[in-house]
Amino acid sequence: MPGSLSYVAKHDIAKLGLPYCRAKPIFRTSESGLRNVLEGATVGTSVGRPVAAVDRDGDPLTYSLGGTDAGNFQIDASSGQLRVNATLDRESQETHSLTVSVHDGTDRDGEPDTSTDTTIDVTVTILDVDEEPTVTGPATATTTENVDTVLGYYSAVDPEGDEITWSVAGTDRQAFEIHSHGALRFAVPPDYESPTDQGRDNSYDLLVQASDGSNTVSLAIAVSVTGIDEAPVLLGPRAFSLSENISGELGRYRAIDPEDATVTLTLGGGDSGSLSLGDDGVLSLDSAPDFEQPGDVDRDGVYEVSIEASDGALTTSRAVRIGVRDVNEAPTVSGDTSIERDELYTDDTSIIGRYSVDDPESGDVEWSVAGSDGADFVIDAFGQLKFAKTPDFESAADANRDNVFGITVEAFDGDHTGSLAVTVKVSNIDESPELRPFGLYPQVGNSVHLSFGDPDGSVTGTQRSWQRSSNRVSWSTISDATSSSYYPTSGDQGRYLRVNVSYNDGEGDNKTERFTWNSAVRAEPSSNTAPNFDSTAAVQRSVPETDPAGYAVGPPVSADDDGDDPLVYSLSGVGNGSFRIDATTGQIGTHAPLEGYPGQAF
Template sequence: MWIDLWERWRQQLVRTSATRRCRVNPRRGRRFSGLAGRWRVESLERRELLTNSPPIVDDQSFALPENSTNETIVGTVAASDADLDALSYAITSGNTNGAFAIDASTGLITVANPAMLNFEATPIFTLNVDVGDGIETDSAVVTINLSNVNEAPSIAPASRSINENLSLGVGLGLPFTSDPDADDTRTVSIVSGNTGGAFAINPSTGVVVVNNPAAIDFETTPTFMLGLRVTDAGGLTGDAIWTINLIDRNDIPTISSATFSLPENSPNGTVVGTIVANDQDAGDTKAFLLGQDNLSGVFAIDSAGVLTVANSSILNFEARTSITVHVQVTDSGQAWAVTTFTVNLSNVNDAPVVGSATITRNEHLPNGASIGVLSSSDQDANDSRTWAITGGNVDGAFAINPTTGLITVATSTAMNFEVTPTFVLTIQATDTGGLTGTGTLTINLANINEAPIVSAGTFSLPENSVNGTVVGTVPAVDPDAGAVVTYAITSAAPTGAFAVDAATGQITVANSALLNFETTPAPFFFVRATDQFGMSTTNRMTVNLSNVQEAPTVAPRTFSIAENSANFTTVGSYSATDPEGGSFTWSILSGNIGGAFALNVVTGAVIRVANSAALDFETTPTFSLVLQAVDSTGLRG
């Protein structure tokens, strides 16, 4: 059915059975398809009458996957024209944000804005498409039905700042994820940057939590770049980076337990080992403190953790084989940690220990008398000891049993209070390992009253020494200081030859006549020395006389002769004695009046008449002749 259109007519067609309307160019005729009676002319202004066959286009639909790429072909709008006019195509409405494009010549619809092809936002596009032949236009509704396509989920990047050293399980937050596909399930995982397994993520909730507190260390890893991945039910993924910045906090220092080995009795200052402590905080200082189980301060520790021996006396393997001590390290931020260290002692041959003692013993104890035993000990069980006196044993006064250590008197006379009132003996014990220990035994002698000691004396003296001549002094001493000694001769041969001063012991000649070399060349006597307490000793004194040349001795004699006796008459003979013996030369020294007498020159001891005339009784009744005998040494008698 045709409707003529005239210039300046205006018309508006209203479709009564549907909401389809058509605008008519007032200058052109317009053909409307449809049944008669379905269109109503509301207004019409006729200007001119044209005759044309309009294009015909029907409503149609296409299917397209969402998110199809640019220029993806959707389909071609089907239209016809009885006049075979060239048709033009245009989308007049419904093309939100230019989602599609239509080829104006062919009617080919393609994707122009893939971002708009979102099933979840706009599952159906209803495009109004005009098809014109240059004179008339027909319109149709082109429906494009998007088919749902699984789309990758997305996860938002984020940045967090947290304290280092957080505890296990502390939550950091929930990553934001999304998925264009409604009701699509999503799981979140950590795919990179999780140094040391520091973090974990709940795969269902996506909450990021602390998994390894030790790895959350500012000094080691100040920043974590966690790669998070969200995965949907279809296996599509989305990635994002979570930046986790650690805030530096004072770290608790770490300290390692340790075991050391050390020989027992190691001297003070010996290095035992080093306690290793670390602090993650740069520049933090450390201070070490040993616990109360540091027995008697056996160890010391410096600021570097170096352990040294401080009390060697505690390091006794026989008392304890190991020592365990607590040690604390504190950093400059007052954070601290505690551990223990153990020192295992190794057994070392210990030197024996010999005690010292001071005792008092009487002087002059007999040989073999027991003095005593010094106390001794050896940490090494069953270690035997050998004993010796190594010093102070003046004059070999003492001896020691090498096995038992018993000290006895060896030289009684050396135990003399007056000579050595105190002995300081050095006693040495040697164990089976050759180690030695020494002790001191001080022996104070108790002074005992002793008898004076008189030694046998021998003196020399010329025979015939005059009375009072000093022979010598009795060789006597009293060991007791301040003793008063008196002397006396108890017997002598010959008796009375000598005397002794009772106070001084000086010996003098008492009877010179008894000092005759020829009869008693070595007279002797015994002297007793007695102290004020009545103790005494006696000994022999011998005086060796030296021979002295003696003059001959002529005994006086008396002879009688008749006066006037003839010459050569023998008057008598004389004799002389000389202790040394020998011959004599005789002479008349005086009294030979008138040469009355002469001596026989041969015998020299016979007096004869030499001048008979001089023998006159009346003149000289008595002659007193002085005769002289001269021995071989010229001594006269």
């Protein structure tokens, strides 16, 4: 015990016969007590180096933690290492005040004593991290067709107060737009009968995205479009002019109901007793009119009737005027009678012909287009002829399906009609093939693939060769690499890849195209397993031969990946030219109408 001869002999280092006093642990003068840690660090993350004391006697030290913010941290009792004990947010509190205490377990006489020997104040500064914004707003929306309305207002809060930029992404993003204040709406009011969503089921899926310039956050949105009962669309002339003493057929009317309901045509109006409307929609004058003795109700030489189309619930009416004229000169229409336009350089806004009229009795005319292919064109009040729908040589829309349209340009002067027969020919253009790469960032051991299709028809004689280059200037051919896919090897690492394709199509032979990857081949990942198709992939699918291009064929062909890597789907096989697959979802769709292939298996 202290003071005894044995204690003095053991601790009297100077051999002066004096008792030895044990020293307390101390913190070095170089210990500033300042530490830093990133905000959001996980619990257990070390905060700088240990807050360590020294003890002259070499006794084991025990550390403890106190201070205002001690609850947010923990300390290793034996080493003095501070660690995170709670979620730390710089925007809420920038610094935290702590007190680290230490004792060596004994008093100055060597007796057990766990009271604090020394303390040091510690300040922990929370370092800022650019945190992603938080997006709020409705996850679902429903709207009726033909309505231009805001589907939802979205807001975002960025912890750092950065400016937010809005955008849309996802499967059906092309149908939407979002404004700078977060208002989401359809880019064009939706049409229930002609949905533009990928599934063609009026259920649109998209992502509303908010970016602070560094981080982007997405909110999945589902938008449903509901149909309304729309009135039938009535097609046919609004006015006729005929010379006196002529009776019989005036024109033909037809109606289309957006909901495919049965439509009934009826004739009404003050002069309906002088005309007939057949079941085939043909409007006829029952007896030959006499210009000098008008037979219409108000005796002005103009028969006025209405054509009505009803689907049982809604009715569309069209006023029709039939003018009877004294025999005089008909308007003379002049302009292009033979028009030829290239498919790629003509759309429904292009003026393909200009027409003028010479009428001795009148200067004002009403223009229209008739003939077997008249419904495929429109003409404005200035005599400018346009396609009603952009032509496509590969999907001919004329009556004979030969891309030669026969029409009649008509000018009505209020009494009679002048006409001009016009032939419009759509010429084929050698369109560039569609090259669709899969695997934009080549990596050793992972397949890169190039899908190839040609709008000009079936492709034959396709040959591929793969090449590599270290500088994208000098290229060397890769031996035996001739398929649509290629697996980069370790020898390709750091090099660039390209594939050359030679082929024949409906427009010519020995054509060539190439695609070069912009990213050099990356190193092989540590491990990766191939994805597996699920049980629905092998299910037989069918599609009506009348379905248009872009129509979904059965459910998506889906696969699973153990590593949750993003999957890229592609098509191959004898019939792949007739179909397309969505690279992200695995949804197969038609690429071209399949008429003429009943019962064909692909």
